Amino acid sequence: xxxxxALLLVLAMVxxxxxCNPKEDAGKTPEGSSDVKIGCILIHDENSGYDAAHIEGIKxxxxxxxxxxxxxxxxxxxxxxxxxxxxxxxLVEKGCTIIFSDSYGHQSYMQxxxxxxxxxxxxxxxxxxxxxxxxxxxxxxxxYTFESRYVSGVVAGMKLQEMLADxxxxxxxxxxxxxxxxxxxxxxxxxxxxxIRSIVPDAYMDVQYTNSWYDPTAEAAAAxxxxxxxxxxxxQHADSTxxxxxxxxxxxxxxxxxxxxxxxxxxxxxxxxxLTSAQNVWSKVYVEMLRNFVEGKEVPTDxxxxxxxxAVAISALGASCAAGTQEKVDEVWAAIKxxxxxxxxxxxxxxxxxxxxxxxxxxxxxxxxxxxLDTNGDWVNDSGEAIEDGAFIxxxxxxxxxxxxxxxxxxxxxx
Amino acid sequence: xxxxxxxxxxxxxxxxxxxxxPHAWGIRVSSVILAMILGALFVVAVTGLNPLDVYASxxxxxxxxxxxxxxxxxxxxxxxxxxxxxxxxxxxxxxxxGAEGQVLVGAVCAAGLMIKIGAGLPNGLLLLLMAAAGMLxxxxxxxxxxxxxxxxxxxxxxxxxxxxxxxxQITSYCVALWENPRGSNKVGVINQMxxxxxxxxxxxxxxxxxxxxxxxxxxxxxxxxxxxxxxFEIAVVGESTNxxxxxxxxxxxxxxxxxxxxxxxxxxxxxxxxxxADYTISTSTADGRGFTAIIVAWLAKFNTxxxxxxxxxxxxxxxxxxEIASDFNLNEEASNVITxxxxxxxxxxxxxxxxxxxxxxxxxxxx
Numbered sequence: 001x002x003x004x005x006a007l008l009l010v011l012a013m014v015x016x017x018x019x020c021n022p023k024e025d026a027g028k029t030p031e032g033s034s035d036v037k038i039g040c041i042l043i044h045d046e047n048s049g050y051d052a053a054h055i056e057g058i059k060x061x062x063x064x065x066x067x068x069x070x071x072x073x074x075x076x077x078x079x080x081x082x083x084x085x086x087x088x089x090x091l092v093e094k095g096c097t098i099i100f101s102d103s104y105g106h107q108s109y110m111q112x113x114x115x116x117x118x119x120x121x122x123x124x125x126x127x128x129x130x131x132x133x134x135x136x137x138x139x140x141x142x143x144y145t146f147e148s149r150y151v152s153g154v155v156a157g158m159k160l161q162e163m164l165a166d167x168x169x170x171x172x173x174x175x176x177x178x179x180x181x182x183x184x185x186x187x188x189x190x191x192x193x194x195x196i197r198s199i200v201p202d203a204y205m206d207v208q209y210t211n212s213w214y215d216p217t218a219e220a221a222a223a224x225x226x227x228x229x230x231x232x233x234x235x236q237h238a239d240s241t242x243x244x245x246x247x248x249x250x251x252x253x254x255x256x257x258x259x260x261x262x263x264x265x266x267x268x269x270x271x272x273x274x275l276t277s278a279q280n281v282w283s284k285v286y287v288e289m290l291r292n293f294v295e296g297k298e299v300p301t302d303x304x305x306x307x308x309x310x311a312v313a314i315s316a317l318g319a320s321c322a323a324g325t326q327e328k329v330d331e332v333w334a335a336i337k338x339x340x341x342x343x344x345x346x347x348x349x350x351x352x353x354x355x356x357x358x359x360x361x362x363x364x365x366x367x368x369x370x371x372x373l374d375t376n377g378d379w380v381n382d383s384g385e386a387i388e389d390g391a392f393i394x395x396x397x398x399x400x401x402x403x404x405x406x407x408x409x410x411x412x413x414x415x
Numbered sequence: 416x417x418x419x420x421x422x423x424x425x426x427x428x429x430x431x432x433x434x435x436x437p438h439a440w441g442i443r444v445s446s447v448i449l450a451m452i453l454g455a456l457f458v459v460a461v462t463g464l465n466p467l468d469v470y471a472s473x474x475x476x477x478x479x480x481x482x483x484x485x486x487x488x489x490x491x492x493x494x495x496x497x498x499x500x501x502x503x504x505x506x507x508x509x510x511x512x513g514a515e516g517q518v519l520v521g522a523v524c525a526a527g528l529m530i531k532i533g534a535g536l537p538n539g540l541l542l543l544l545m546a547a548a549g550m551l552x553x554x555x556x557x558x559x560x561x562x563x564x565x566x567x568x569x570x571x572x573x574x575x576x577x578x579x580x581x582x583x584q585i586t587s588y589c590v591a592l593w594e595n596p597r598g599s600n601k602v603g604v605i606n607q608m609x610x611x612x613x614x615x616x617x618x619x620x621x622x623x624x625x626x627x628x629x630x631x632x633x634x635x636x637x638x639x640x641x642x643x644x645x646x647f648e649i650a651v652v653g654e655s656t657n658x659x660x661x662x663x664x665x666x667x668x669x670x671x672x673x674x675x676x677x678x679x680x681x682x683x684x685x686x687x688x689x690x691x692a693d694y695t696i697s698t699s700t701a702d703g704r705g706f707t708a709i710i711v712a713w714l715a716k717f718n719t720x721x722x723x724x725x726x727x728x729x730x731x732x733x734x735x736x737x738e739i740a741s742d743f744n745l746n747e748e749a750s751n752v753i754t755x756x757x758x759x760x761x762x763x764x765x766x767x768x769x770x771x772x773x774x775x776x777x778x779x780x781x782x
Contacts (some may be wrong), residue, residue, distance in 0.1 A: 073741060074741060074744065076740060080601055081601075081693065081699050082694065085604075089482055093479070093480045105599060107603075109604060109696075182597065211600050242572060379596060
């Protein structure tokens with residue numbers, strides 16, 4: 001008994017430090033923009049380019065709306081497991097009335113939290129479950145990342161063309177380090193590849209998956225594997241600087257190889273090898289959601305926007321880029337903005353016939369119709385026509401990408 | 416000339432025969448106070464923040480609201496359950512470093528049934544099946560190293576440790592098998608819509624059933640170790656295998672029986688993690704608790720009631736640390752340093768309980 005008593009005393013002493021604990025009142029309804037408390041769940045911290053972009057994004061959006069930065073509560077390093085649910089409910093307890101999560105795998109736990117807390121709005125960035133869940137307080141947002149990937153592909157294509165012309169490369173072989181084999185990644189690398197092929201029509205690409213959003217070692221290893229297969233430009237859809245660093249190392253050892261990054265400017269880690277990075281400008285997406293929220297308007301269930309609203313970009317071109325790249329980039333951005341260029345123009349790619357009925361192709365392999373959404377949970381898209389006016393329309397049926405067609409010319413090495 | 420003097424060691428250390436209980440707890444309490452002071456120094460040195468605010472924030476993180484308090488209770492119960500599972504093995508001086516794997520295997524078995532059967536059975540029946548599967552899985556994982564130890568006297572520390580990695584790979588494999596959505600390599604929340612295989616709410620509380628189950632287990636294990644014949648055999652084997660042999664205790668049988676029990680309870684912890692806390696399965700389901708629970712079991716000297724308090728203390732520290740991280744925009748790593756300081760002091764205090772130390776005054780030997 002004495003033991004128990006003594007341990008209790010120990011605990012009591014520990015808690016005694018909290019005597020001055022101020023009780024915070026959780027305001028449940030946003031009255032003005034400066035009162036709204038915003039929760040932000042991040043899969044990593046500012047060391048990951050992807051998360052840094054989200055942190056910048058939410059801060060930028062708040063600045064634009066006059067919400068003080070101190071109203072944002074960040075939860076760093078929240079994995080895509082039950083800890084996300086705990087983090088979300090803790091943010092609710094702290095008085096947050098709108099909560100964002102930044103990684104795809106968070107959404108299942110955001111949905112669980114949304115079910116438990118109907119008065120709080122949950123936004124799962126890059127998620128795709130808001131509409132199917134039927135919950136009115138669960139939302140998804142996504143920028144048109146495929147646009148910036150296409151343009152970064154154009155930059156890579158210009159370089160590849162130069163390399164083929166001056167003989168530093170003999171084979172139009174490019175590689176891509178992808179995180180996971182699902183639509184978000186497939187859509188991205190296909191856009192990147194189509195960007196390259198708009199300049200070098202006989203280019204072909206290998207994709208190596210890492211099965212992680214952030215794993216510098218695995219991303220570097222994947223880049224090395226691709227380089228050893230003869231790839232001369234390495235794109236990426238993973239969040240670390242692993243791949244660009246590996247490419248720079250190969251460059252330093254005399255190989256003429258280049259890297260196209262994601263999220264952040266890779267020139268710091270790959271001053272010669274980095275060409276550019278595809279970027280999301282999350283503040284433009286966040287601000288739209290937050291403005292509606294603080295003004296008490298209906299927050300859209302799905303929201304996606306692109307270059308036309310400044311939601312995507314590419315980083316400053318590296319010194320290694322081919323001559324004339326900037327002019328070409330400006331031209332392509334302008335064409336995307338005015339709608340004359342469609343990233344997934346069906347005349348620019350071919351597919352093998354579908355075994356599962358999710359899309360159809362004509363005799364030449366051009367896609368004639370494709371479904372965007374899966375309604376019965378068997379992972380085979382079965383509703384929502386995505387082909388319109390000869391192009392696959394991405395991120396309109398829902399905010400998250402659904403382009404998962406495997407097109408000719410791209411090989412997945414380890415799916 | 417050189418004057419020869421006996422150099423006394425600066426610090427004399429001698430083993431204590433026994434220590435009065437109040438004295439022992441005096442040492443423990445002062446270790447916690449010392450830890451708080453060291454932690455405070457660290458906070459001031461690194462961040463310049465007021466350490467009292469930081470400790471207040473730790474408390475808020477763990478017990479600030481009802482909801483937070485329940486999460487703290489849930490986590491403490493998880494740790495306690497694994498600690499209870501480890502107690503008989505360690506009391507037998509069988510170094511079971513494999514709780515992490517036993518929890519995972521139990522969790523995988525339970526999650527498999529949860530996913531495959533779903534709402535096909537009444538929830539109570541499904542939960543019973545899941546519990547049985549979890550315990551069976553954990554027991555098998557525990558009995559394998561015991562069998563090798565009994566038959567070939569293999570080293571159980573390495574064996575159980577390595578079994579963890581096998582379990583982690585099996586878990587990864589199953590997660591990839593059951594991934595949802597396809598390609599994500601994550602299982603996500605299982606049975607989100609129909610909640611099949613989820614612990615029911617008791618009196619409106621999500622985690623009350625966890626508490627009841629684990630506390631019952633604590634009582635059972637206390638009685639088992641202290642008053643049962645099998646518990647006595649465990650104690651004898653732990654003290655001396657020769658004595659056990661002399662008393663014609665069949666040591667190999669005690670090893671296997673005890674490790675089956677130890678593994679089964681760890682497997683049950685995996686079941687509770689899946690059905691009563693996480694509602695998902697991943698390689699982080701055990702989350703290092705299989706190792707942390709070793710500290711719980713040892714610090715409590717295998718007394719399951721003392722374990723309750725130690726579990727709470729450790730979970731409080733962990734949750735408090737992550738609260739500091741979000742409150743003060745510190746990196747999680749910085750708050751882990753505080754946890755580390757506190758644990759170091761608490762575990763270090765055991766040294767001063769077991770050993771007497773005396774400082775020697777250095778004699779002035781030369782004028």
